[in-house]
Each structure stands twice: as C-alpha cells, then as structure tokens.
Amino acid sequence: QALIEIDKLNLYYGAFQALKNVSLTIPEKAITAFIGPSGCGKSTLLRTLNRMNDMIPGTRIEGSIKISGKDIYSSEVEVESLRKNVGMVFQQPNPFPKSIYDNVAYGPRLHGMTNKKKLDEIVESSLRSAALWDEVKDYLKRSALSMSGGQQQRLCIARALAVNPDVLLMDESTSALDPISTLKIEELVQELKSQYTIVMVTHNMHQAARVSNQTVFFLNGEVVESTDTETLFSNP
Ligand code: ADP
Ligand code: ADP
Numbered sequence: 582q583a584l585i586e587i588d589k590l591n592l593y594y595g596a597f598q599a600l601k602n603v604s605l606t607i608p609e610k611a612i613t614a615f616i617g618p619s620g621c622g623k624s625t626l627l628r629t630l631n632r633m634n635d636m637i638p639g640t641r642i643e644g645s646i647k648i649s650g651k652d653i654y655s656s657e658v659e660v661e662s663l664r665k666n667v668g669m670v671f672q673q674p675n676p677f678p679k680s681i682y683d684n685v686a687y688g689p690r691l692h693g694m695t696n697k698k699k700l701d702e703i704v705e706s707s708l709r710s711a712a713l714w715d716e717v718k719d720y721l722k723r724s725a726l727s728m729s730g731g732q733q734q735r736l737c738i739a740r741a742l743a744v745n746p747d748v749l750l751m752d753e754s755t756s757a758l759d760p761i762s763t764l765k766i767e768e769l770v771q772e773l774k775s776q777y778t779i780v781m782v783t784h785n786m787h788q789a790a791r792v793s794n795q796t797v798f799f800l801n802g803e804v805v806e807s808t809d810t811e812t813l814f815s816n817p
Contacts, residue, residue, distance in 0.1 A: 585630065586646070589602055591642070594639060599802050609747075610777070612794050613796075631669055632660050672752055674737055680723060681721050681725050684725045686700050688740060751770070790813075795808070796808055
C-alpha cells in the first residue's frame with residue numbers, strides 16, 4: 582500500500598533543474614532507499630517530502646506529492662503540521678545543546694504539551710523506540726553533546742519520533758558514524774519499519790541491500806529504476 586505518491590515532479594534551483602519528471606510511489610511501513618551517484622537529486626527529493634525546499638529561495642516545483650492522499654503543496658496543508666508528520670534525521674547528528682530530556686521533549690513542547698507526566702512518558706517511549714533508553718535513563722539531565730556520535734544520532738531519531746510522525750526521512754544518517762554505530766542504526770531502522778514509513782538516502786549499495794524493501798535509483802535528476810530490493814539483489 583502506497584503512503585506517498587509522487588507524480589511528475591520537476592524541481593528547479595533557479596535555472597538548474599535538479600529533479601526531472603519524477604513519478605514514484607513509496608509503500609507504507611517499509612524502508613525505501615534512494616541510491617545513486619553524488620549530485621543526482623536524492624537529497625533534493627527527500628527534502629521535498631517535508632517541504633524543506635521551501636526554505637531555499639529561488640526553488641520552484643511542478644507536479645504533485647501526496648501523503649495519505651493529501652497534496653502536501655496545496656494551500657490546505659500547513660508546513661508545521663507536515664513537519665510533525667514527516668520527521669527528518671540528517672547526516673551529521675545535530676542534537677540541540679540541551680539536556681537529553683529536553684531534546685526529546687522539544688517537539689511535544691513545541692506543539693503545546695506541558696503535562697510533565699505525559700512528557701516523561703513520551704521521552705521514555707521515544708528513547709526506547711530509538712534503542713537508547715537503557716543507556717541514558719540515569720543521565721537524562723546530561724547535555725546531549727556529552728554523548729557519542731552514534732548515541733547522538735539515535736537521540737535525533739528519538740527527537741523525531743517524539744511527535745508521533747508517520748514518516749521518517751533519513752539523509753545519509755549513518756555516513757558520519759563508525760561501523761558499529763552504523764550497524765546499530767541499521768538494526769534500529771529495521772525495527773522501526775513495523776510502525777513507520779522510512780525513506781533513506783544512502784550512497785552505500787550494501788546498506789540499501791541490507792535494510793531496504795524498495796530501492797530507487799537516481800541518475801542526473803531522474804528516477805531510472807524503482808524495484809523491490811530482494812528481487813533486485815537476488816537476480817544477478
Ligand atoms: P544528491 O543528494 O544525490 O547528492 P542533491 O539533491 O544534493 O544530490 O543535489 C542535486 C543537484 O542539485 C546537484 O547538482 C546540486 O549541486 C544541486 N543543488 C543542491 N542544492 C542546491 C541549492 N540549494 N541550490 C542550487 N543547486 C543545488
Ligand atoms: P528546521 O529549520 O529544518 O525546522 P530546526 O532547527 O527547527 O530545523 O530543527 C533541527 C532538528 O530538529 C532537525 O533534526 C529536525 O528534524 C528536528 N526538529 C525540528 N522540529 C521538531 C519537532 N517538532 N519535533 C521533533 N524534531 C524536530
């Protein structure tokens with residue numbers, strides 16, 4: 582079942598066309614990997630899914646993107662509620678220079694939650710979902726910046742999950758990490774797919790093969806192939 586439907590999408594940075602006639606469906610509760618050489622538009626397409634491209638002046642978009650049947654570029658959709666539903670984790674872990682607790686509580690507080698008991702519950706369940714609770718439960722008041730890179734990235738995942746999104750976008754979210762932290766996040770992502778629709782950009786074909794259900798190949802701003810990952814890597 583498709584959660585996201587992208588139809589004939591063109592994206593221009595000024596005069597430069599970064600996405601060319603992209604049509605693609607993204608299945609729900611599965612992992613879709615975007616792969617392809619550097620500069621071919623993977624990150625650009627990922628960012629259109631929560632309208633991060635709106636923040637870049639001179640960007641123009643044609644075509645449509647629907648999430649759960651709703652056109653996310655229509656005037657009825659507010660960017661803030663879209664970003665709540667579509668979380669993003671970047672390449673570099675970017676926790677706020679605040680406590681571990683305040684990082685996870687950030688989104689819920691932004692959306693008006695003040696009840697301390699509820700916040701505690703959300704912080705715990707989000708950290709559990711991000712496979713971090715056992716490591717940090719006694720240190721919630723410590724600065725997030727005191728954590729290792731891998732822990733910081735899992736914290737960023739917990740922060741995104743705390744507002745209960747349907748979709749989690751990951752933009753090369755393991756490429757700044759060591760191999761063991763990378764494997765931990767790959768395992769984590771596998772667990773999260775039972776509850777979330779995950780779209781990840783990776784430059785690593787092996788990672789796509791290990792974790793994704795659907796693989797999408799990009800070349801020069803075009804989607805050249807979109808395939809079931811298992812079929813792809815079992816048929817030479
Ligand atoms: P990938 O994620 O596949 O490496 P990107 O989506 O980041 O590729 O970039 C696609 C193309 O768009 C590249 O040629 C890149 O230089 C260009 N590009 C990306 N961001 C901008 C921007 N803000 N302004 C102008 N060109 C951009
Ligand atoms: P942006 O300018 O893209 O909105 P911010 O500086 O607000 O970015 O946020 C930086 C980080 O915090 C990003 O990783 C983003 O995904 C995360 N973030 C922003 N808002 C929320 C929220 N309401 N809930 C959870 N995470 C959030």
